[in-house]
Amino acid sequence: MSERRRSERRLAWMLCAPAVIAMLIVTGYPIGYAVWLSLQDYDLRFPDDREFVGLSNYADVLTSSIWWGDVWNTTIITVASVSIELVLGMAIALIMHRAIFGRGAVRASVLIPYGIVTVVAAFGWRYAFDPASGFVQNLPLISDTAAPLTERGGSLAVIVLTEVWKTTPFMALLLLAGLALVPDELHEAAKVDGAGPVQRFFRITLPLMKPAILVALLFRTLDAFRVFDTVYIQTAGANGTETVSILGYQVLINRVNLGVGSAVSVLIFLAVILIATFFVRGLGASTARQRGEAA
Amino acid sequence: MRREGRSRWWIAAVLVALGIAGCGSDSEGGGGARTLNWYVFNEPGGAYEQAVKTCNESARGRYRINYVRLPTDANQQRELIVRRLAAKDSDIDIIGMDVIWTAEFAEAGWIKPWTGARQRAARAGRLAGPLKTVEYDGRTWAAPFTTNTQLLWFNKDKVPTPPAGITWDELIDRAAKAGTGIEVQGNQYEGLTVWVNALIAGAGGEIVGEQGQDRVGPTAETAARIVHKLATSRAAPPGLATNKEDEARLGFESGRSSYQINYTFIYASAAELPGGFQKKIGWARYPRTVADRPSRPPIGGINLGVGAYSKNPDLAFDAAQCLARPENQLVASEKGGLPPTTEAVYDDPKLQKAFPFADLLRESIEAGAPRPVTPAYSDISLAIQRTFHPPDEIDPDEVVSKLRERIEKAGEGKIF
Secondary structure, eight states: OHHHHHHHHHHHHHHHHHHHHHHIIIIIHHHHHHHHHHTEEOBTTOGGGOEEOTTHHHHHHHTOHHHHHHHHHHHHHHHHHHHHHHHHHHHHHHHHHHOOSOHHHHHHHHHHHHHSOHHHHHHHHHHHHOTTTOSGGGSTTSOTTOOGGGSHHHHHHHHHHHHHHHHHHHHHHHHHHHHTTSOHHHHHHHHHTTOOHHHHIIIIIHHHHHHHHHHHHHHHHHHHHTOOHHHHHHTTTTTTTOOHHHHHHIIIIISOBHHHHHHHHHHHHHHHHHHHHHHHHHHHHHHHHHHHHHO | OHHHHHHHHHHHHHHHHHHHHHHHHHHHHHSSSEEEEEEEEOOTTSHHHHHHHHHHHHTTTSEEEEEEEEOSSHHHHHHHHHHHHHTTOTTOOEEEEEGGGHHHHHHTTOEEOBOHHHHHHHHTTBOHHHHHTTEETTEEOSEEEEEEOOEEEEETTTOSSOOTTOBHHHHHHHHHHHTOEEEOOOSSSHHHHHHHHHHHHHTTOOSBOTTOOBOOOHHHHHHHHHHHHHHTSTTOOTTGGGOOHHHHHHHHHTTSEEEEEEOTHHHHHHTTSSTTHHHHEEEEOOOBSSTTSOOOOBOEEEEEEEETTOSOHHHHHHHHHHHTSHHHHHHHHHHHOOOBSBGGGGGOHHHHHHOTTHHHHHHHHHHOBOOOOOTTHHHHHHHHHHHHOSGGGOOHHHHHHHHHHHHHHHHTTOOO
């Protein structure tokens, strides 16, 4: 039995090998190269001054107030957009789940924003809020000279709005999949016991959906933390809206400082791993508990 | 079994086809005219297309220039070219370089210097302002092709007295009193650097020296006071902090503002507006920073450089020289609204027709202040943008120390 198991395991590894090798080539090598670059003083404009400097690029980034300011901006955008998306996404998922008429039409129309290229959506909202060409200032209750993209609060709000508008459908879709897993019998049993719809939502639907919610939050938080296109198009980091990805872009692509720029990229990568670990831990715990309950 | 055989045939056929295609592209470069790639921004008026055609015809089969179109955004052009040059791309023969790239490209060894007869040809008859933008480290690195400068445009219907020789202070007071706006470029991008540099130069100051050494002084504070005064006055158009050249043009055309600081393209584009709007546009020299010094208008434009990794550098020099010839400059003015760098072209009646303000243009370019010529230019520009944005929140008392700190960090390759 154990002999057979071992050979099965070997076969499994062999079947995986091509995928593992491909992954190593397309992701492992660039990541390793970025780490190697981040340990050097390397500016493309002065290639002769290239030298190994150990961790000093990291020290430079981590002691700069710009980096921490950008981490803070990114956190604000991430937390604000993901939490709004969760609430809205849940509402939309419930509607899609319960829709009796035109279920396909509802789902398709909800998904449209997600099908639009981020850069296009970002431009659309930027022009909408532009005082020269936008329609927003012509709406009632809004000042005719409103120019939200010229100050910090307004800019952050427009960026979060764009992100929410664009990715709520994605959240809703993931939550809908989770919703489909909640058995109707449980709801009926609870109804017999006299539980109201609100109670049933919080006591039955939410706990059973926890793995789906965590997966949705994981995906969206990772995406939101790396936000680039929306910010780049709408403010390019002006008015205190610079995110860590914009900083990395500026140092790496504009200033062609490969050393410090790679250090910024590696730090973003580490932050992403940290977020992922946090969610995966929570996910593992909740699925394990569920499995335990089922047994 | 049989199916397998057929699929093998297919693979063989595809391989043969690829081989033929490969040979095809090889032989294209081998015989006849050498292809020279000219990387330059996409000029929508067709001026560059015509210049390429003229030069290809006069080359009589020695070379054929291939016009490779880059994005119109100068930053994107630079990023694209820098990435290729850093990878020693031999595909780049001629580069349409923004005036601010010279020092960076020269220091990195990405372009070839113009020497001897070529240098003399590249400099002959050129205006002083554009010439300064091709010099670095005592050598000439490109041929000035087109140039550009900003004028103070005003709406003649609403502005009774032309604002000639006016200072920024007077202009802001005048506009605020009349309840109209002044359109400028206040977004956090290169246009803000252009503005700040012109203000500092207008007060007799400088930002950095050729080696990137800090020359920031009280003139930066003077500049900051003007930017802050406009941004917080009634003459500030809404969206000042996000305006680029085109938003400024729209603000002027819509009547929101009776004044605007902008490049010459706004005159040509006004020709298509209804109501004879173009005839209402008046022009004056760039405003003064201080009353007792003439203004130093900004200088922009395109210089032609030869890529260091080009396989045909001699032909590339010839082709660049041809593209930069006065007749092609004239075409660029007529079709693209881009002012010439050769002084004699300004006397051509065709140019006077395209630019009724040609004399003011020549005077402004002659007196213009180039932006800092230093290899770390993009860092310096970023430092200026970060220090002067948002315009309404600048603290003029702190500007000098902040700008100094950022320039110092930029020089050390640090984050600022």
